[in-house]
Amino acid sequence: MTAEAPAITAGHGAPHAAASGHAQRGISNPILGMILFITSEVMFFSGLFAAYFATRAANANDWPPRVFEGILDPLGLIMIATIILVASSFTCQFAVWSIRRGDRRGFIRNTAITFILGVIFLGMQAIDYAILFGEGMTLGSGPFGTTYFTLTGFHGAHVFGGVLMLGVILYRGMAGQFSARHHDAVEAVSLYWHFVDVVWILLFSILYLL
Amino acid sequence: MATHALSPAAVPAYRGGLYEWLTTTDHKKIGILYLVNSFLMFLIGGMFALLVRAELAFPQLQIFTNEHVYNESFSIHATVMIFLFIIPVLAGLGNYAVPLMIGAPDMAFPRINALSFWMLPLGAVLLLMGFFTEGGAAAAGWTSYPPLTERGPLNAPGPGQDLWIVSLILIGTSSILGGINFLVTIFKMRAPGMTLFRLPIMVWTMLVTSVLVVMATPVITSALVMLFIDRNYGGTFFTPPTGQAVLYQNIFWFYSHPAVYVMVLPAMGVISEVLPVFSRKPLFGYKAFIFATAGIGALGFSVWAHHMFTTGAVFLPFFALMTFLIAVPTGVKMFNWIFTMFRGQLTFSTPLIFAVGFLTMFLIGGINGAFSAAVPVDFALHDTYWVVAHLHYVLFGGSVFGMFAGIYYWFPKMTGRLLDEGLGKVHFVLMFIGFNLTFFPMHMLGIKGMPRRIADYADPTWNDWNLAATIGGFLIAASMLPFMWNVFISLRNGKIAGDDPWEGNTLEWATSSPPPAYNFDRLPEIRSERPVFDARHGIVGHGGHGGPDEEEAPKALEEGRHDDQGPTR
Numbered sequence: 001m002t003a004e005a006p007a008i009t010a011g012h013g014a015p016h017a018a019a020s021g022h023a024q025r026g027i028s029n030p031i032l033g034m035i036l037f038i039t040s041e042v043m044f045f046s047g048l049f050a051a052y053f054a055t056r057a058a059n060a061n062d063w064p065p066r067v068f069e070g071i072l073d074p075l076g077l078i079m080i081a082t083i084i085l086v087a088s089s090f091t092c093q094f095a096v097w098s099i100r101r102g103d104r105r106g107f108i109r110n111t112a113i114t115f116i117l118g119v120i121f122l123g124m125q126a127i128d129y130a131i132l133f134g135e136g137m138t139l140g141s142g143p144f145g146t147t148y149f150t151l152t153g154f155h156g157a158h159v160f161g162g163v164l165m166l167g168v169i170l171y172r173g174m175a176g177q178f179s180a181r182h183h184d185a186v187e188a189v190s191l192y193w194h195f196v197d198v199v200w201i202l203l204f205s206i207l208y209l210l
Numbered sequence: 211m212a213t214h215a216l217s218p219a220a221v222p223a224y225r226g227g228l229y230e231w232l233t234t235t236d237h238k239k240i241g242i243l244y245l246v247n248s249f250l251m252f253l254i255g256g257m258f259a260l261l262v263r264a265e266l267a268f269p270q271l272q273i274f275t276n277e278h279v280y281n282e283s284f285s286i287h288a289t290v291m292i293f294l295f296i297i298p299v300l301a302g303l304g305n306y307a308v309p310l311m312i313g314a315p316d317m318a319f320p321r322i323n324a325l326s327f328w329m330l331p332l333g334a335v336l337l338l339m340g341f342f343t344e345g346g347a348a349a350a351g352w353t354s355y356p357p358l359t360e361r362g363p364l365n366a367p368g369p370g371q372d373l374w375i376v377s378l379i380l381i382g383t384s385s386i387l388g389g390i391n392f393l394v395t396i397f398k399m400r401a402p403g404m405t406l407f408r409l410p411i412m413v414w415t416m417l418v419t420s421v422l423v424v425m426a427t428p429v430i431t432s433a434l435v436m437l438f439i440d441r442n443y444g445g446t447f448f449t450p451p452t453g454q455a456v457l458y459q460n461i462f463w464f465y466s467h468p469a470v471y472v473m474v475l476p477a478m479g480v481i482s483e484v485l486p487v488f489s490r491k492p493l494f495g496y497k498a499f500i501f502a503t504a505g506i507g508a509l510g511f512s513v514w515a516h517h518m519f520t521t522g523a524v525f526l527p528f529f530a531l532m533t534f535l536i537a538v539p540t541g542v543k544m545f546n547w548i549f550t551m552f553r554g555q556l557t558f559s560t561p562l563i564f565a566v567g568f569l570t571m572f573l574i575g576g577i578n579g580a581f582s583a584a585v586p587v588d589f590a591l592h593d594t595y596w597v598v599a600h601l602h603y604v605l606f607g608g609s610v611f612g613m614f615a616g617i618y619y620w621f622p623k624m625t626g627r628l629l630d631e632g633l634g635k636v637h638f639v640l641m642f643i644g645f646n647l648t649f650f651p652m653h654m655l656g657i658k659g660m661p662r663r664i665a666d667y668a669d670p671t672w673n674d675w676n677l678a679a680t681i682g683g684f685l686i687a688a689s690m691l692p693f694m695w696n697v698f699i700s701l702r703n704g705k706i707a708g709d710d711p712w713e714g715n716t717l718e719w720a721t722s723s724p725p726p727a728y729n730f731d732r733l734p735e736i737r738s739e740r741p742v743f744d745a746r747h748g749i750v751g752h753g754g755h756g757g758p759d760e761e762e763a764p765k766a767l768e769e770g771r772h773d774d775q776g777p778t779r
Contacts, residue, residue, distance in 0.1 A: 029318045029398050036390040040428045047432025047461050051447055054457045140444025143452040150439055150447075 034188035052147045074208035081124040088117035089197040102180035118163040165189045235320035244302025251294040258287035267680035280665040281349035288352035300476035304416040310718035311410045313401025318394035329384035337377040340370035348374035356448035361441045382427045389423030403736030410716045415479030418507040422468040430465030463514035471510045477612025481565035488562035489554025502539035520592045533583035560634030564615035571607025596656025602649045626723045627704030633696040640689030647682025651675035715740035
């Protein structure tokens with residue numbers, strides 16, 4: 001039963017590589033961590049969306065409320081903001097493809113554009129909020145305002161978080177820390193940014209179109 | 211290691227004792243921090259329980275001057291016990307054991323691991339600060355249902371409830387980060403040869419638990435956020451007429467029922483490690499156990515509304531059926547455990563006794579739980595002391611007994627010294643008697659119709675059972691004295707444990723006690739779920755060469771320290 005010799009021969013080379021380089025096999029630790037984090041974020045937004053639909057169903061006879069009729073115009077400012085955020089998802093992916101090729105200049109350019117588009121989106125959301133506040137729609141103005149500002153507010157907070165992350169990878173990219181082989185942070189941030197974008201598309205469809 | 215010259219980068223800088231504990235990213239030290247912090251919380255939560263029990267010993271108000279303080283006491287008791295004791299203490303055991311059991315040098319993200327831990331004391335401080343605010347701490351029970359928790363002169367006017375919300379969001383975030391960390395560790399950091407179906411059962415239960423944490427905890431965060439908006443910014447999620455209080459219950463229980471399995475699955479994992487070792491047999495039905503664990507996790511998401519049968523807002527047959535279904539995988543596990551012991555060579559050491567305590571008490575908790583799943587029975591027993599009896603049989607009789615089994619089992623690995631067997635048995639006997647004296651009478655009280663969360667009662671037939679429960683409660687408190695004394699003297703003069711005092715099966719017994727910072731100099735061959743057993747009995751080669759050897763160990767340590775930095779590595 002004792003099998004020392006085969007253990008040595010069978011167990012040397014490959015397991016060593018595996019033990020000292022877990023990250024090299026399959027998906028890397030940071031990216032898996034980010035995917036799981038996004039999973040938890042999906043569940044968080046699921047809770048908010050569930051509350052939105054429950055509230056809307058309970059107030060279906062007055063939705064949107066008569067005082068706020070037509071206040072959420074899908075063809076106004078918010079359309080431009082949506083286009084900007086969707087576009088930023090593309091530039092973000094261009095940045096990932098650039099760094100995968102080892103093209104650092106392309107990576108920095110595309111990340112910078114993504115970062116700026118994210119900031120513009122936040123600015124437009126702030127303008128949108130100011131307009132709505134001016135019309136008397138706030139968190140405390142009944143279920144319509146409560147759900148609208150909670151959902152878009154938490155999305156905005158996530159965009160803000162994403163912009164910070166983009167800032168970090170932009171800074172690190174300019175410092176030359178990424179290469180075709182080592183750019184897990186870029187991949188992870190891009191996944192997060194796409195997630196934020198998908199949440200916005202859902203929010204826009206549900207709040208403005210549905 | 212002493213003969214081997216480390217490269218300069220791998221030499222750990224010297225750090226003083228306290229500074230080292232405050233800044234550590236070593237999963238073993240963080241695990242011990244979790245255990246110590248959780249035990250302190252156990253004592254604090256226990257104090258509140260004793261206050262509640264003392265008040266209920268006799269009719270009329272004796273201890274508290276008004277009922278509001280009583281409400282604060284049972285609310286903080288439950289919140290502390292669930293969120294700051296049971297969940298973290300099991301996460302702490304997992305934190306200590308999982309990387310060792312899978313032959314990894316550390317968790318996947320050591321610094322996030324430290325962050326997860328340090329959020330807990332902060333959450334505890336926020337929660338308990340409520341007592342020093344105007345209006346006192348949260349007083350709406352651990353469930354904090356609106357409208358009890360809406361802001362209003364008769365509901366929860368003060369900042370205590372807001373502190374409760376913020377504290378729970380913080381603790382939940384800590385859980386989520388911990389869960390992500392466990393999943394990445396288990397999927398990515400296993401030693402060569404450690405396939406998924408060779409994982410120790412404890413690791414499997416932590417895996418399923420972590421999935422539940424990552425999927426369910428964010429949902430309660432959303433409920434808490436909405437409650438906070440309702441309370442502070444004039445939101446109307448849960449406030450009539452346009453909001454719905456039942457919506458909160460749905461979202462809350464969508465987390466809090468899976469959370470029940472978060473609180474018990476790791477304890478099941480602990481006793482599934484303890485029973486085979488002290489029965490000298492492999493676990494009966496290893497794969498069946500894994501599938502049962504996954505089944506409990508999956509079914510756990512479809513039973514939340516059995517907490518809401520009496521609201522009239524849920525589809526009763528579906529949720530009753532799913533709840534009964536959960537008894538099936540749980541029953542499979544009971545057979546696994548019983549047939550592991552059947553015809554085994556039992557050694558009645560303290561860990562085994564606590565594991566058997568788990569089996570018996572959890573069985574009662576499971577049976578009276580299945581009982582309450584029947585809708586008509588639940589309508590009669592809803593919100594009575596029957597429910598209090600049920601949940602304590604599961605969470606105390608189950609999780610706490612399992613947790614103590616784990617403490618007695620791994621204490622020699624953590625410290626290098628054995629706990630005293632005699633004192634351990636005194637601890638068990640006192641706790642077992644005290645536990646049953648406290649919580650068994652609550653079944654009778656529930657059937658007699660005593661509602662939970664009352665400070666005073668007038669039915670004379672409730673007096674004797676209440677007095678018995680109070681005496682039992684103080685007996686449980688007394689059982690902590692031999693335990694704490696045991697830890698204290700064993701740390702100083704306990705018997706030296708050696709690497710493998712129990713002749714264990716899993717990899718943590720293949721390294722020294724306590725293990726070095728990098729965990730393993732060498733790993734045995736992993737050809738089954740019991741690699742150390744195999745190595746001891748010569749089923750595979752001795753000594754093994756599968757893992758990082760002397761050259762690789764510092765590198766592995768380096769790897770563990772910096773893994774969370776991604777590409778800078």
